[in-house]
Amino acid sequence: MKFAFFPGCVSKGGCPELYQSVMEVYPQLGLELEEMTTASCTGAGVLQEKDRKLGDMLNARTFALAEQAGLPIMTICSTCQGVMSQANHRLTADPSYLAAVNEILNEEGLTYRGTTQIRHFVWILLEELGEQGIRQRVRRPLTELRAAPFYGCYLQRPSEALGFQDQPDRAKSLELIMSWLGLEVVDFPGKTRCCGFPLLTINEKNSLRMVASHTLDAKRNGADILVTPCPLCHLNLDGMQSRAGGQQQADIDLPIWHLPQLLGLAMGMEPKRLGLTRHLVSTQGVLDKLGSAVA
Amino acid sequence: MITIFRIRRFNPETSPSMPYFQEYKLDTERADTVLDALMHIRETLDESLTLRCSCRGAICGSCSMRINGHAALACKTKVQAMASERGVVQVEPMNNMPVIKDLVTDMAGFWDKVRQVQPWLQPAGQEPEAEYLASSESMNHLTGVMGCIMCGACVSDCAALEADERFLGPAALAKAYRFVADPRDGAGRSRLLALNEPGGMWDCTRCMECIEVCPKGVGAMDRIMSLRSRGIQAGVPSTCGSRHAEVFADLIYRKGRLDEPMLAARTFGLQNLSRLLSLLPMALRAFVRGKVPKSGPLHRAIPGVEKFRRLFQRMEERP
Amino acid sequence: MTTANEYDVLVMGAGLAGMRAALAAHEAGARVAIMTKVHPVRSHSNAAQGGINAAMTDRGDEWEEHAFETVKGSDYLADQDAVEILAQEAGREILTLEHMGVIFNRNEEGRLGTRRFGGQKRARTFFVSDFTGQAMLHVLFEQLIKARVPVFEEWFVTSLVKDADGRCAGLVGFEIRTSQFALVKAKAVIIASGGLGRVFEPSTNALICTGDGMAIAYRAGAALMDMEMVQYHPTTLKGKGLLITEAARGEGAYLLNRDGERFMKRYAPNMMELASRDVVSRAEQTEINEGRGVDGCVLLDCRHLGRQLIHERLRQISDEVQSFAGIDLTKEPVPIRPGMHYQMGGIKTDVDGRCWEMHGAWAGVPGLFAAGETACLSLHGGNRLGANSLLDTVVFGRRAGRCAAEYAREVPTPHVPDSTVGMEQQAVSALLSRHANRDSVATIRHEMGVAMHTHLGVFRDQEGIMAAKGTLESLRDRYSRVGVQDKGRVFNTSLIRALELGFMLDCAETIVCGALLRRESRGAHFRTDYLYRDDEQWLKHILVYHQPDGSSRVEYLPVRLTRWEPKVRIY
Structure with missing residues (x-):
């Protein structure tokens, strides 16, 4: 299945290991990707603080580009996915709004007709490969690993824009896929909560409290790692973890993995090729635990 | 349909007064709401179960509580939609406020x-x-x-x-x-x-x-x-939040995409030099770990950004 | 809460009438406080959906027409002097509310817009989508915050206190959170505690509508008037009886029977679905009784109104019907039936809310005032028009507040012994210490509600009313022995519900009393054994007084006619 691939700014910036791991795994999943090089940032909900319609216009432009190419969009970032889903929800719900946005897009010779599908990598695994498609690709079941999911707000809410009504499994997509990879899924209340990243600039203290609270909570519930489909969550949970620990006088030391890394490892790929050495919280301990089979 | 209501209870008059879960089993119908069930429990099984409720029609706002971990009006929530595979519905008082008794919080x-x-x-x-x-x-x-x-x-x-x-x-x-x-x-x-x-x-x-x-x-x-x-x-005085949004918009205008180091530098700027400097050790560690894309830390603009900027201008000009 | 326990004016209830009264008394310079068993914004005024009537003379409407339609709607039982005041002061009151911040719907010129409502030929109903009551209630609460009026929030009133001269002296109640009793003294008390819907089962009313204010006033010697006049609303959802606003029909929805016929043409050929509520409810019940219903209901059809109108003007009921009946208003007709909705009767007051007559024409309690659904002026007589209840609350809430403040200026602080609290506390302790038997408050309440609905609903007769009377007597006896399971002092809702049941039984008995006496059919009181209105004998109000031995005493008062002679009512 072929997609217009929207990697998002962060996988090409602060989380290059995410982009790297996706590039490693996708050919083996039967996916074909055409990277959207001329698409812009979604606005990430930040631009929308200043001007929501501007944000919707930028996203409509991206949707129009994909529509022109006749491809659905694949994202690898909860935030990109959520912001795009919301924009598409607003645009397709109100024809007069769509027309107003198109009036501007016409300037660049583009029109959005409202037909583009936008799906996160996780949903594609869930809905295109399914349990069988994933299990059959697992070479190295990660049975020794206890992992907790961490979705990122934008992949959970608002559920109306994310199509949970028609695809109820999306609400628990991470748990399902993780279990198909053979590992033990650790449930904890923070899995659908906010990592605090959007608050980092304005109120670092509160942001770090959220990082500490969720990582410590996951650890208390027995997790060896936290798995996320959102690079922004990763930036905060991984990047700010030591500082968050310092605030609470706790040594947290909980590795945060991107979902494609976990998938790649289960498919028998080498940790280094998946960028697992490029994290701030070292993944080495967990890799050691998994033993020589993956080393 | 047999449903088990797992209700978090708290009575400050008992000692020690610790919250605990109590389960009630009852037969519920398709159309029943969680409030119907709670009222049924209160009227037939346990008069002491305490909650606020009044209009039954989602207009008075009395019966907010957490149902399966998320806040909702009990009168608007169908039992059937909430019951787990084992037929369990968990009911707790609202979060972020003190509990007075059972499902009643101090607002x-x-x-x-x-x-x-x-x-x-x-x-x-x-x-x-x-x-x-x-x-x-x-x-x-x-x-x-x-x-x-x-x-x-x-x-x-x-x-x-x-x-x-x-x-x-x-x-x-x-x-x-x-x-x-x-x-x-x-x-x-x-x-x-x-x-x-x-x-x-x-x-x-x-x-x-x-x-x-x-x-x-x-x-x-x-x-x-x-x-x-x-x-x-x-034009209220700028905060880190408002500068963040403004700089973000400007970066997208210039490059079509995000540029993290520039975003941080310009958001904190000279006013918040200490915040900016405090990020340095993390940035350094990230650099050492190879958390930098091949193209380097500063990003190039997307191809065709000139045309893209015109859309931006059109939007900002609009009445 | 820590508040001085002495005020000029003390208001019981914080719905629209109570808050409007408190604000008016506050503006008139009185020291005022409110005592309410729920937080103000939880009040049942929330439930008024469709709008508020006013004939705005500056845009070509005439108050006389509004007044006449109100009188006609009442089946000529309304006191016409009160109705004239209501209609004359309506426009000013709407503007006051608008200036306070109510976000009334606008027309294209940016001025206040209107919609049509039942029993009226012109569109004179001002509205906020279909949550007008809620929008007004929250704005009055905003004003209450601004005025810093103290609120005894979640306090349950147990009785009205009088001084040695029989003047109203305050309220005794307890804080629900602590069971701490207090006597709050006041020179004037305004009861604005709403209706008694829960006396009936089912009812559109909230669970808090238990007639508390009517019962404590009755027990203290005030008259309850025209209690037999109980409105059944034409459009309530099957099951729990949730309300669907008359605005749906005001916006053009049809009523259909099982054959898809707009049956109202046979009952009210001119006004059709917008005939007065008693007429529409009887028509529906007749269709259902004669086998032209659908599972005990008839159908409300909104499909032709279109999605946009429904979204803009009927959003709440569209959500409500979706969540509570699983029906999409734009796609399917909704099964509805008449349901108990409003008490036209209540505590007898004059046009300034006084519950006593200064020249002794009728007996009452000096210093006691009432407003809103609790009160009976009588404005609504035998049948209230839609969108007149919100108007009633604000016009007569304001008048009662202002008059109570004036009254408080003239009278000395009442003297009452603090032992009054002790007596009330003992009564509650006695109830709490009673051992639980097999009976329960919930069972008694349910049996009362069903009996009242069965025998005092849309159609009534001697036999049925007597049956209800008998049931109430046995329930009264069981109530004197029933126990309360929860013995705690913190937020004991089990106790609250037991006390409320006592109030409701008092109210139910006065309804039955009035219904037995009134041997005619007028407005909502339709007796199949007395099919016609009888102006010769019954163009009068029935006042019921409580006797020390628990029995009741009845007085009559003529209806006050000003300019409209009773005529045959045709819609």
């Missing part, structure tokens, strides 16, 4: 925050003889936020409040928006200035919990975002 703090936003119309100038003239659109727009019934569900599940109880919270901020967006109100600027302070509109973490749990579609977070853009438009 005094909630109302204190509502009072803080000076929640009454403050018109400018002299009162007209007849009604204030106002557009139909503006009044219709306000019905969306006036629809708030102050049930507290958004406050219960607010992630920013959980991290810091001084945050005004979604309900009070939505209430503030109701006045800022009211064409009859003359205190918009002073309201925005007050909301610009720490604990105000910039302390929302945009997690959308409030949008998801609101039983009336108020969309508190969207209202907070509107407050932010109105604040920026009104």
